[in-house]
Amino acid sequence: MRGTAVPEIVRFAAENTTQTGDILGLGTEQRVRWAKGLLPRGPVNGTVFYSGEMYPVMGYAEGAFRMLKRLEGFMDVNSLARVGPLMRKLGIYRVGARALWGGLNEKYQRALRDAVYVLRKLGVEMGYLFEDEPPSGVALHTYGLLREFKEHAEWVSRRLEELGVRRIITLDPIVATAFRLYYPEFVKDWRVEALHFVEIVAREMARQGVRLRLSRRVRVTYHDPCYLARTLGVVDEVRFILGRIEGVELVEPPRHGVNTGCSGDGGLELTQPPLARKVSYERIEELSGTGAERVLTSCPACIMMLRTGFDSMNLGLGVDDLASLVAEAMRNGVEREVETDAGEERREKLFFKRYRVLPRSPEPKSLELDDLAEMLLWETDKCKKCGFCNVECPTYRALDRLESRSARGRMTLINSLVRGDPVRPRAVLDRLYSCVLCGQCSQSCPVGLHVQELIVYGRAYAIYSGRAGVGPGA
Ligand code: SF4
Ligand code: SF4
Known part of the structure; x- marks a missing residue:
């Protein structure tokens, strides 16, 4: 390295x-x-x-x-x-x-x-x-x-x-x-x-007919982590679990489920923390706008971004992992439904819908530069420059619509780097590292580009071509 x-x-x-x-x-x-x-x-x-x-x-x-x-x-x-x-x-x-x-x-x-x-x-x-x-x-x-x-x-x-x-x-x-x-x-x-x-908890709660109760009433909102909702397609399980806890009222933010917004992590919190914070503010406003008393989520990096964001905006909303709320309810006891007609519905719920919203990920033949280049060129050449992805891109919005920090801009940069245009691997890498890998771009791309996967492969190309001495950034 x-x-x-x-x-x-x-x-x-x-x-x-x-x-x-x-x-x-x-x-x-x-x-x-x-x-x-x-x-x-x-x-x-x-x-x-x-x-x-x-x-x-x-x-x-x-x-x-x-x-x-x-x-x-x-x-x-x-x-x-x-x-x-x-x-x-x-x-x-x-x-x-x-x-x-x-x-x-x-x-x-x-x-x-x-x-x-x-x-x-x-x-x-x-x-x-x-x-x-x-x-x-x-x-x-x-x-x-x-x-x-x-x-x-x-x-x-x-x-x-x-x-x-x-x-x-x-x-x-x-x-x-x-x-x-x-x-x-x-x-x-x-x-x-x-x-x-959440997958195994929802499945077990459905199979066993579990119902839980909180000893207080609480209005919560749920932040779907990009990796869980958009990438793995796990959405219904969370709603099922919360629906089985008496005392919980769920209020959804405008963007939820597979259309969730980004909390600013995805690696950006480490490479460019000021930008990560800016990205998180948009999501924080959405979540606080629900009027919830508590925010739940299911990802350590999202918890960190939301906790720090709420504090810096003086919004005083607490953020917890969903697991902690379920544990709190379970400490009051676990009721199991006796086998009734509800058994059929329960059996159905053992198979929660698995959402697939992202295109198929491209795979190069190997991680050699030539094979990476071939795949990246093949894919990025398909880009029509329509900019639908930019509308969704949180880093583009956070940086006053700076093209080089947009989804489309990153596709263009990768294409230029691989073609040997006069761009420096180190500079390209910097732009690619400003992406949160949220996948909102891929969801809206009309030609089916898996933009965030291409960004990961583009990072690899920039790193290994930089090491090989290609371009003045090496
Ligand atoms: S380029 Fe795509 S994955 Fe990266 S921040 Fe923008 S929308 Fe998210
Ligand atoms: S939506 Fe797809 S085709 Fe359109 S600019 Fe973005 S990456 Fe290119």
């Missing part, structure tokens, strides 16, 4: 992911401590709860994100990537992070514990791999380090097989997407099933 056009902060996160198993490099102990005494070690009937490399340390990321906002103008995100390893050498990295942001992190670790509580109450049998849990490496994919991702994913596949894992349940939809969509593309004979928490 060294010697490439990759920004320092991306290198920092990618190296941490593969070396210590979490994006911040805080180490195994910090990553697994939330599960001590809660779950048996190793898979149970082939099933594990998988915490991933973000959720267990997301409070530290939130702390750093807040600090960067305060220090804007004095310190940028790449300086953080330089300070981290230095503090680690001095032996003060973990201690310092824990002293500063340990309290914030506790909220995220509590959500993991709540998820395990809910699953066990529903009778789901599973273990946890503790320090043996191999990181999914999804950050490598996000940032276009696709050769590194492939190598890592092949190792993860072998490791999970050795450990006897056949099914993964996770609270993180980005990790679920990696295991369900990216691994089958990059790893031959990938056989592990990956489920997001």
Whole structure:
């Protein structure tokens, strides 16, 4: 990775992911401590709860994100990537992070514990791999380090097989997407099933006829994470779960389900935090406009963006993982319907509709530059420059309609780079790293371009062509 056009902060996160198993490099102990005494070690009937490399340390990321906002103008995100390893050498990295942001992190670790509580109450049998849990490496994919991702994913596949894992349940939809969509593309004979928490909870609640009750009435709104709703097509399960909790009133924001808006993450929170914040404000206004008392969602990165956004706009709305609300209701007891005519409806609900809104992802023959170029040219040449995608693009709107930060602009840049026009890989990479990979563009493209996948492959081309010395940005 060294010697490439990759920004320092991306290198920092990618190296941490593969070396210590979490994006911040805080180490195994910090990553697994939330599960001590809660779950048996190793898979149970082939099933594990998988915490991933973000959720267990997301409070530290939130702390750093807040600090960067305060220090804007004095310190940028790449300086953080330089300070981290230095503090680690001095032996003060973990201690310092824990002293500063340990309290914030506790909220995220509590959500993991709540998820395990809910699953066990529903009778789901599973273990946890503790320090043996191999990181999914999804950050490598996000940032276009696709050769590194492939190598890592092949190792993860072998490791999970050795450990006897056949099914993964996770609270993180980005990790679920990696295991369900990216691994089958990059790893031959990938056989592990990956489920997001809400899928299995909805299915079990339907099968068992579960009804829950809160001891208070609460008006909530739900932010559908892009990865869960638009990419994996998981929408109905959330509404089903909330509909089964007495005391909950759901008010939907104008954009919801597969048409959800972006909260500003998708990797942008790490590469360009000021822009990520700007993107989040639009969504925050929509969510607060619902009049809800509480915002629920199902993604650690969305929680971070929404929590920090509500605070900076002084809107005082709390944000929780859906798992925590379900756990709260379950602590009041779990009612199971006796078998009646409702049994038929229940059986139907075991198969929730799986929405498919994104076009098929293009696959190059290999990750060699020529093959990447062939696929990227073939696809980006189809672009009609109609700009329907720009209307939907949140980074374009957040930056006063700057073409180079729009979906169409990024397609044009990738095309120019691959054609050998005078553009610099490093500059192209900077524009491509300003994308949140939300997929709203792909949803509205009349020629069926999977724009955000092309952006990931475009990142890979810019990185590897930059390393090869193509163009002055190398
Ligand atoms: S280019 Fe597409 S995926 Fe990227 S921010 Fe714009 S709409 Fe989202
Ligand atoms: S909507 Fe599709 S065809 Fe139209 S400009 Fe965007 S990427 Fe090109």
